[in-house]
Amino acid sequence: MAAGSCVWPGRSRARTERGPAGGVEAGMSLRFLFLLFWVLPVSALPEGQAPAAPEFTQTEPEAWLNSKPLRLAELRGQVVLIEFWTFSCGNCERSIPWVKAVEEELRDQPFLVVGVHTPEFNHERSAEAVRRKIRELGVRHPVMLDNDYAYWNAMGNRYWPAFYLIDKHGHVRHAYAGELHVGTPRGKQVRGQIKALLRE
Numbered sequence: 001m002a003a004g005s006c007v008w009p010g011r012s013r014a015r016t017e018r019g020p021a022g023g024v025e026a027g028m029s030l031r032f033l034f035l036l037f038w039v040l041p042v043s044a045l046p047e048g049q050a051p052a053a054p055e056f057t058q059t060e061p062e063a064w065l066n067s068k069p070l071r072l073a074e075l076r077g078q079v080v081l082i083e084f085w086t087f088s089c090g091n092c093e094r095s096i097p098w099v100k101a102v103e104e105e106l107r108d109q110p111f112l113v114v115g116v117h118t119p120e121f122n123h124e125r126s127a128e129a130v131r132r133k134i135r136e137l138g139v140r141h142p143v144m145l146d147n148d149y150a151y152w153n154a155m156g157n158r159y160w161p162a163f164y165l166i167d168k169h170g171h172v173r174h175a176y177a178g179e180l181h182v183g184t185p186r187g188k189q190v191r192g193q194i195k196a197l198l199r200e
Contacts, residue, residue: 050171053082053164056114057150065131067142070114072170078110079197082164084157086120087133091179092161096137098180098187102194103141109198110168115143118152120160163190167197 059069072080083099085092103113115134119125125147134143146152155164158177165174174193181187 050167050173052170053080053166053172054151054154056144057148057154058144058146062127063145063147065127065134065143065145066140070142070144072166075112076170077168078112079168079194080166081111081113081194082155082166083113083115084118084152084155084160084162084164085115086118086124086160087130088121088124089160093137095161095180096139098182099141100138101182102191105191106194106198111194111198113141115139115141116146116151117143118146118149118157118160165190165193165197167200173197 053072055072056070058064061069063069081099081102083095085095087093099113103111117124117130123129127145130143130145144151151157161177161179163176163180164172165176167173174190176186176190180190
């Protein structure tokens with residue numbers, strides 16, 4: 001897969017790796033939602049059917065940039081947007097302006113973006129390289145380094161970029177594959193879904 005063409009499913013190696021205990025089970029419970037990616041760019045579930053999001057898999061301070069290690073359980077009461085990306089992915093980079101615009105618009109709301117940097121290539125495993133890239137892009141939200149694909153597998157993810165919208169109770173309510181842009185119908189739709197969850 002060429003860098004910059006990363007909206008396609010991740011490598012087969014990533015698909016078969018196993019995260020920590022509980023990760024595979026969580027991925028299995030979410031699989032039916034993510035399978036919709038094959039036919040729909042945006043997938044959604046009503047509150048009563050939404051699966052719980054798996055807990056963040058990295059707990060060491062060196063695996064987190066722009067933040068101390070976070071736990072989803074501690075973010076209850078906030079709407080959380082999980083963003084899977086990798087720094088050589090052009091599709092991922094082109095989504096950053098949309099992410100930053102939403103963060104700015106909702107800066108006074110209980111809303112948080114958490115980036116999950118899952119590398120496609122070996123050179124993307126360097127924490128210092130990721131740190132330089134987020135500084136270059138002006139990314140200020142927390143970023144978890146997912147070098148072992150533990151959270152990728154726990155979420156059953158297949159795409160760069162991919163976005164998962166988690167409600168105030170820790171349930172995955174919406175999932176999106178591919179780029180998001182300011183001013184486009186899809187970008188506006190996702191922003192509206194975030195606002196709807198904030199009102200719940």
